Amino acid sequence: MRVEIKPSALHGTVTAPPSKSMAHRLLICAGLSEGESVVRRLAFSQDVKATIDCLRALGAEIRLDGDTAFVKGTDVRKAIGKTAVLNCNECGSTLRFFTPLCMLCGEERVLRGSPYLMTRPMDVYEKIARDQGIRFKKAEDHLTVEGRLKSGVYEVAGNISSQFISGLLFTLPLLDSDSEIRILPPVESKPYIDMTVAALRQFGIEVETSLRGARQECRATWQSQPINYRIKGNQSYCPADVTVEGDYSNAAFFEALNYAGSSVKIDGLRENTLQGDSAYKILFENIKLGIDPIDIADCPDLGPVLFAVAALCGGARFTGTRRLRIKESDRADAMRQELQKLGIDVEVGENEVIVHGGALRQPTEVLSAHGDHRIVMALSVLLTVTGGVIDGAQAVNKSFPDFFDKMRKLGLEVQTNGMDQ
Numbered sequence: 001m002r003v004e005i006k007p008s009a010l011h012g013t014v015t016a017p018p019s020k021s022m023a024h025r026l027l028i029c030a031g032l033s034e035g036e037s038v039v040r041r042l043a044f045s046q047d048v049k050a051t052i053d054c055l056r057a058l059g060a061e062i063r064l065d066g067d068t069a070f071v072k073g074t075d076v077r078k079a080i081g082k083t084a085v086l087n088c089n090e091c092g093s094t095l096r097f098f099t100p101l102c103m104l105c106g107e108e109r110v111l112r113g114s115p116y117l118m119t120r121p122m123d124v125y126e127k128i129a130r131d132q133g134i135r136f137k138k139a140e141d142h143l144t145v146e147g148r149l150k151s152g153v154y155e156v157a158g159n160i161s162s163q164f165i166s167g168l169l170f171t172l173p174l175l176d177s178d179s180e181i182r183i184l185p186p187v188e189s190k191p192y193i194d195m196t197v198a199a200l201r202q203f204g205i206e207v208e209t210s211l212r213g214a215r216q217e218c219r220a221t222w223q224s225q226p227i228n229y230r231i232k233g234n235q236s237y238c239p240a241d242v243t244v245e246g247d248y249s250n251a252a253f254f255e256a257l258n259y260a261g262s263s264v265k266i267d268g269l270r271e272n273t274l275q276g277d278s279a280y281k282i283l284f285e286n287i288k289l290g291i292d293p294i295d296i297a298d299c300p301d302l303g304p305v306l307f308a309v310a311a312l313c314g315g316a317r318f319t320g321t322r323r324l325r326i327k328e329s330d331r332a333d334a335m336r337q338e339l340q341k342l343g344i345d346v347e348v349g350e351n352e353v354i355v356h357g358g359a360l361r362q363p364t365e366v367l368s369a370h371g372d373h374r375i376v377m378a379l380s381v382l383l384t385v386t387g388g389v390i391d392g393a394q395a396v397n398k399s400f401p402d403f404f405d406k407m408r409k410l411g412l413e414v415q416t417n418g419m420d421q
């Protein structure tokens with residue numbers, strides 16, 4: 001539960017863990033395929049386990065062997081004559097990817113989740129359900145849906161969560177006629193939508209987009225114009241043999257150590273990647289160069305580690321931070337509270353965060369994880385400089401159960417007390 005970190009300089013090479021976001025997508029596509037797929041290089045974080053559990057609850061057969069999953073897909077449109085219960089645990093992606101899939105068979109489906117997960121927005125789906133006469137009932141620790149989704153035009157705000165769009169992209173190809181998703185600008189977290197489309201294509205699903213041209217050209221477009229995705233109905237997921245690439249979101253914590261006096265190299269990352277969080281290298285350098293502002297609307301998961309690097313590099317101003325409020329914690333405010341204990345002032349605005357420059361000092365109080373894996377990992381980077389204690393550090397299990405083992409191998413002096421890893 002508690003970790004006590006001693007000031008330490010870390011050295012060596014670390015292999016990035018497999019991407020959690022890619023793992024969710026590839027497992028879901030495999031679970032929807034007719035036949036057996038192989039998904040290689042998985043790490044069984046709590047979130048990935050939640051997705052596996054949900055697929056099994058819907059009838060997929062999944063055999064795990066080492067880091068590989070052999071997945072016999074299921075037809076989620078078929079009624080199974082009972083209420084399937086899907087346990088999403090703490091995972092926003094799992095909940096939002098599976099909710100529309102649960103609206104394909106017409107039977108009651110229950111999606112369970114922690115009370116905190118259930119406070120995260122679901123209104124995009126709630127509205128769709130209301131418009132289509134689908135039962136959608138939220139309770140403290142579960143959501144019940146019952147009814148059948150119809151094909152058609154879906155207009156979705158682009159700045160609440162891209163996970164709604166990904167969820168629809170997984171689901172609409174299985175309807176009996178064509179659909180269209182119109183994402184209203186500004187579109188944030190767009191790289192996650194690209195990752196979903198890429199995963200769908202690996203499993204033979206066609207999606208057409210109104211966007212053309214290079215990613216950078218497009219960025220200005222998707223901030224100001226709707227993006228349309230056309231999805232043919234009656235498609236079938238074809239089984240595939242796929243490998244999960246390395247995770248930039250979690251690799252970022254190791255790279256951040258290099259701004260804290262350590263010397264760490266990271267391998268296992270694919271250079272030609274769709275992961276938006278691969279921006280961390282440029283963003284860390286931009287902080288060091290004093291570029292103002294730093295926009296993080298497309299890479300919200302980097303927020304905590306970027307604030308940590310800003311604290312190490314004399315401060316920075318960030319925009320596009322609004323959505324940090326609706327993650328596993330209110331991430332901007334959580335970092336504000338914890339950085340204050342380290343002597344750094346942070347101002348949190350509506351869509352802006354300013355980390356002020358200042359000297360890091362050893363905290364006299366225990367730091368809090370706020371129940372959030374990315375807060376624990378960001379604070380751990382800072383404690384390699386000052387030393388200190390973090391309470392609730394088991395939150396890392398959500399995405400990266402062996403985070404502290406890897407840090408220890410690089411030379412981190414850390415004592416764990418009551419960790420369940």
Ligand SMILES: O=C(O)C1=C[C@@H](OP(=O)(O)O)[C@@H](O)[C@H](O)C1
Binds near residue numbers: 020022300
């Ligand atoms: O699709 C995904 O895999 C994710 C999308 C992002 O959420 P939002 O689109 O809600 O920003 C990100 O924060 C989350 O950790 C993973």
Ligand SMILES: C=C(OP(=O)(O)O)C(=O)O
Binds near residue numbers: 327328374
């Ligand atoms: C926000 C995250 O995940 P999710 O939304 O899937 O819970 C995350 O991993 O930082």
